[in-house]
Amino acid sequence: MREKEFDVVIVGSGAGGGAVAAELGPLAATGARVAVLEWGPKVREQEFTGRELEMANRLYFDRGGVLTRDMSMTMAFGKGYGGSTVVYTGTSLTIPPQVVTRWNVPGLEAEDVLARSEKYLRQNNVHLLEEPLLNDNNRLFREGCRRLGWTVEQFPINVKGCLGAGLCNLGCPNAAKQGTNRVQLPAAERQGVQVVTNCKVERIEESACVVTVRNESFGEPSGWEPGEYRVKAKAIVVAAGAVNSPALLLRSRLPVELPALGCYFTAHPALILVAQHERPITNYSGHPKSFYCDQFAHSKRFLLETCMYFPFTTAKSLAGFGADHSRLMSGMDRLQMILALALDDSRAENRVTIDAAGNAVVDYRLSEPVLDALHEAMKASARIFFAAGAARVHAPAGSNFLIEASERHRIDELIPRSGVKPGKVSIVAAHLMGGCRMGTGRGDSVTDSWGRVHGVPGLYVADASLFPACAEINPYVTIMALADRVAEGVRNDLSAPPASRRAE
Ligand SMILES: Cc1cc2nc3c(=O)[nH]c(=O)nc-3n(C[C@H](O)[C@H](O)[C@H](O)COP(=O)(O)OP(=O)(O)OC[C@H]3O[C@@H](n4cnc5c(N)ncnc54)[C@H](O)[C@@H]3O)c2cc1C
Ligand code: SF4
Numbered sequence: 001m002r003e004k005e006f007d008v009v010i011v012g013s014g015a016g017g018g019a020v021a022a023e024l025g026p027l028a029a030t031g032a033r034v035a036v037l038e039w040g041p042k043v044r045e046q047e048f049t050g051r052e053l054e055m056a057n058r059l060y061f062d063r064g065g066v067l068t069r070d071m072s073m074t075m076a077f078g079k080g081y082g083g084s085t086v087v088y089t090g091t092s093l094t095i096p097p098q099v100v101t102r103w104n105v106p107g108l109e110a111e112d113v114l115a116r117s118e119k120y121l122r123q124n125n126v127h128l129l130e131e132p133l134l135n136d137n138n139r140l141f142r143e144g145c146r147r148l149g150w151t152v153e154q155f156p157i158n159v160k161g162c163l164g165a166g167l168c169n170l171g172c173p174n175a176a177k178q179g180t181n182r183v184q185l186p187a188a189e190r191q192g193v194q195v196v197t198n199c200k201v202e203r204i205e206e207s208a209c210v211v212t213v214r215n216e217s218f219g220e221p222s223g224w225e226p227g228e229y230r231v232k233a234k235a236i237v238v239a240a241g242a243v244n245s246p247a248l249l250l251r252s253r254l255p256v257e258l259p260a261l262g263c264y265f266t267a268h269p270a271l272i273l274v275a276q277h278e279r280p281i282t283n284y285s286g287h288p289k290s291f292y293c294d295q296f297a298h299s300k301r302f303l304l305e306t307c308m309y310f311p312f313t314t315a316k317s318l319a320g321f322g323a324d325h326s327r328l329m330s331g332m333d334r335l336q337m338i339l340a341l342a343l344d345d346s347r348a349e350n351r352v353t354i355d356a357a358g359n360a361v362v363d364y365r366l367s368e369p370v371l372d373a374l375h376e377a378m379k380a381s382a383r384i385f386f387a388a389g390a391a392r393v394h395a396p397a398g399s400n401f402l403i404e405a406s407e408r409h410r411i412d413e414l415i416p417r418s419g420v421k422p423g424k425v426s427i428v429a430a431h432l433m434g435g436c437r438m439g440t441g442r443g444d445s446v447t448d449s450w451g452r453v454h455g456v457p458g459l460y461v462a463d464a465s466l467f468p469a470c471a472e473i474n475p476y477v478t479i480m481a482l483a484d485r486v487a488e489g490v491r492n493d494l495s496a497p498p499a500s501r502r503a504e
Pocket of ligand 2: 159167171174175177286
């Protein structure tokens with residue numbers, strides 16, 4: 001096994017890892033050896049083709065369809081230089097302060113998270129899209145909400161030179177979306193941080209990572225020769241995402257017991273809902289996600305967002321087979337779409353574990369409150385669709401899968417709660433959180449409020465797995481803000497004289 005040595009190693013290059021890399025750039029510029037080890041490849045510009053199946057294979061784990069153990073939910077998360085920020089939609093919200101207060105992590109103040117979030121809104125060029133750039137799919141959602149008297153807000157997004165290709169979740173082919181692959185990682189590299197792609201961290205041993213480098217048939221080859229390495233570091237920052245960070249720590253030989261490791265995983269379980277209009281609407285061209293409705297976030301625990309997915313993803317989200325399914329799919333230019341997300345409670349039994357080979361397995365049970373929330377969200381979405389003028393609504397939990405406009409006054413009856421069952425409706429998740437939650441001690445958490453793993457000096461976590469409970473909004477800005485704190489802690493710990501370094 002070959003050996004390498006660094007001062008700091010960051011595992012993963014997504015929202016969390018990218019932010020830490022950029023924050024440690026100045027340290028690298030003054031001579032510290034800092035490396036990012038990223039499992040996936042760096043996809044070349046010409047390889048962003050926008051073709052659904054090809055890009056799903058290049059940019060996601062399991063093509064974006066990682067299943068939970070009971071197969072009731074598929075999870076999408078990215079793999080490669082930039083992680084999930086390469087495939088996210090770029091909606092950029094800051095966390096409601098009351099959510100941070102409810103997290104109740106000693107030492108973590110909402111004010112601090114928001115101040116750091118502001119920095120990333122600036123860095124990543126977050127702004128509101130001008131009115132003429134909004135497409136029908138988005139405008140119809142706003143119109144529907146307004147007609148119902150419901151609140152509707154515009155999403156700030158992080159694009160520069162967006163051409164409205166609508167392909168954000170397949171990796172922007174126009175280099176417009178400002179993920180860590182466009183902003184933080186290049187900035188870090190300019191300052192001397194080394195980003196090593198096609199490099200999977202197998203496990204962490206005392207002050208070292210054991211890694212395997214293996215090139216793919218696409219993307220740039222890794223900067224390191226294929227093979228196994230032992231990479232020593234004074235500080236190791238794990239930012240492999242909410243599924244892979246707990247899995248990596250579970251298969252590592254940590255010197256302490258951490259009973260909460262892997263537990264309290266949350267996911268904002270979601271439904272992709274569609275309705276058909278009589279006339280073609282612009283849905284494929286234009287940025288896909290411009291509005292959201294959080295009117296029911298508190299009372300019924302769901303959020304509604306605009307969205308527009310591609311043919312394969314849409315087809316698998318529709319219930320039913322045969323003629324009705326085919327009619328909906330062949331009229332895609334007339335489809336309006338809404339993403340309905342449930343705000344799930346954090347429960348110890350929803351957890352990341354590992355199988356005998358050390359691979360991540362997610363045990364996640366769709367609880368009754370989550371199914372209740374999705375049921376309410378399905379009915380609310382149907383009301384928005386009809387208020388926006390849809391001719392028929394596809395209701396996967398309905399007694400009939402299609403509800404005609406003439407039946408719009410019977411929504412409560414036609415979408416019964418009994419139809420919202422795991423396995424009957426297609427449930428997806430892309431906001432994966434928890435598993436290495438911050439908190440006070442080993443009993444109920446994995447790290448302190450600075451991402452320091454309890455009882456393991458020099459080991460940190462800096463990604464969505466830190467969330468003690470769900471974010472209740474799209475999470476990437478908050479992940480970057482927390483990662484920013486972790487980077488500050490790493491800098492402080494490294495500059496402290498060895499004797500005064502924390503050893504819990
Ligand atoms: C389709 C989609 C759309 C989304 N849209 C939005 C949105 O509009 N707004 C928003 O706020 N959020 C959105 N999200 C969520 C957001 O992208 C994620 O919450 C965020 O990127 C997670 O950051 P992270 O650092 O925790 O993990 P990631 O960004 O997933 O990065 C983890 C990285 O670690 C690497 N890795 C994993 N294991 C290892 C290992 N063992 N060794 C080395 N590397 C490893 C992975 O390859 C990956 O690159 C979306 C997500 C998806 C999938
Ligand atoms: S809509 Fe904009 S950001 Fe999204 S893929 Fe197209 S050009 Fe890129």
